[in-house]
Amino acid sequence: MSDARHPERLYRMIRLIRRFEERSIDLVRAGEIQSGIHACIGQEAVPTGVCATLTPDDVLLSSHRGHGHLLAKGCDPDTVLAEMAGRVTGVDKGRGGSFHPSDFAAGVYNATGTVGHGAAIAAGVAWALRQDGGDRVVVSIFGDGAVTQGALLEGFNLASLMKLPVVYVCENNGYATTLPVASGVGGTITGRGEAFGIPSSTVDGQDVETVLAAAEEAVARARAGDGPSLLEFRTYRYEGHHTFELKARLRYRPPEEIEAWRARDPMVIQAARLPGPVRERLDAEVEEIVERAVRFAVESPFPDPVDALDHLYTTGPTPRPGLSLC
């Protein structure tokens, strides 16, 4: 049970991400998370399975839909939720928010908002880790919308050229905001990896055991010094791109498509592998964790406005104010 790959641990993490996101949407509605969020409900098996293969020393670069990545990488739900709520107790002291959270102690280096650019940042991190010795790996997670960005392909090229220990993870949830993959992606996602000589495969992203098996192979390849891999996980988000869709009521996805993917709910798939009493115990544990995080977030203070430009520079200069009264 201590191994993150244990079926109970996999279920517990999926459940944690699911409930964390559901309660976060409640906090968006309540005005506690003012930015709104990009929820990953429906996609939980991907970060859960991928991160189960990682050590705390491995590095992950996330995306704007990253709450699940952080939780699966071992970040504290309390400080992640406080960050999303813009509180000073957040892991980034309220400077990262829901969109750009990082937690360097847990190996989450950041989530750049520029879609796809994390792929080349990941290559640089991987190069430095390899220089340090050891067998640490870097995972770069992005969505299907990122594969049409040139910077991502530049990252693929460098990772392949330098044979870097990177695992590229594409969460293909079918839509770049409102644009269907078929309308945005010429060729295939895995074809992009293959063009750079990167072993690439398309994998079911709804069954966490399948995700885990694919990730183990890719991570092992990186650890062995055999270079990068690309895993395209076919998955689906049950919610909108962003919580603004709660009001916008966009109609870019057919209801029957949503229902078909709901029939392959990653939480239900993994729950079916566990005895009922075990599941109930894990669910209760998760509720306690999530409710504690909610309390911690909403009861935490906001940052002091006087400190708005703290952390901009490591050393000097103090920025001049917008109004000069001298």
Place this chain on the structure above:
Amino acid sequence: MPKLSYLKALNRALGDEMERDPSIFVLGEDMHHALTNVTAGFMERFGAERILEMPLTEQGFTNFATGAAMAGRRPVIEFQIPFLLLLVFEQIVNQANKFRLMSGGQTSVPVTYLCPAVGWRAGWGAQHSDQVHALFAHLGVKTVVPATPTDAYGLLVTAIRDDDPVVVLGALASLPLREDVDFAALAPIPLGVGRVHREGSDLTVVAIGHQVHDALAVAEDLAGEVSIEVFDPRSVHPFDWDGLAASLDRTGRLVVLDDGNRSCGLAAEILATAAEEMRLVAPPKRVTRPESAVVGASPQLDVALLPTRQQLTAAVHQVLKT
């Protein structure tokens, strides 16, 4: 005393720092042949693990440097041409320079972006001739524009040692400069500390980068009629506002000479700050490229757009009249 060229000063600063700190590495294009000469001899001296030959993938390798920096390295990227800094503006401004704040201080991104070739060169055309220092200053990226070989050495050393992203811009017009130098006296120069190249009592000329030398020539030409102080901020962000205020306390008159475009340029900020906060006894002037300037490829057209010593002389005379 031995002579030190501007280019050799950059080479020497980078080499000295790499000897001192093994976390420093260089990445850029045509490294095996040290095309710009900044890294001349480095492939043999430091090896391919510290001198990274990169393909034409500027956005990719600028992000690569950000990643390596967050993992404890001190990358120095060489860009051969100034427009490449616009190509990677996103990577520097919106990513590297924001990651420390966005992480609440968890990380630093100590990357040096070195372009030893900004500004105009005859016939190189519209896309190779820009001055980009004001853009970085506007968005808060630490940026230095050394005017002399000694300052090029000292500011590049400081940029590399700084824990944040720093842009180092050497003007093409500065590269042939040579200076008598005591090598033992070469030292880091702090960011945000300007230099008075020539003291004067009637009027301050603030000049940026290679135009410091134009300002000094004009000051010498006009020495019989006016006492001009030549102030070189050296770093454009942070800017030595205290140094400028002290100079204006002495002179009360100001002309800014800047090879950037006029609108929203560095000269505009210097004039505005001086007008708001400093002692001026006459309206100040600036001498810059025209608003919206795009140089072409015919040198005869291009030089008509660059600030000249004649324009500076005219501006000095006008400010003295009021």
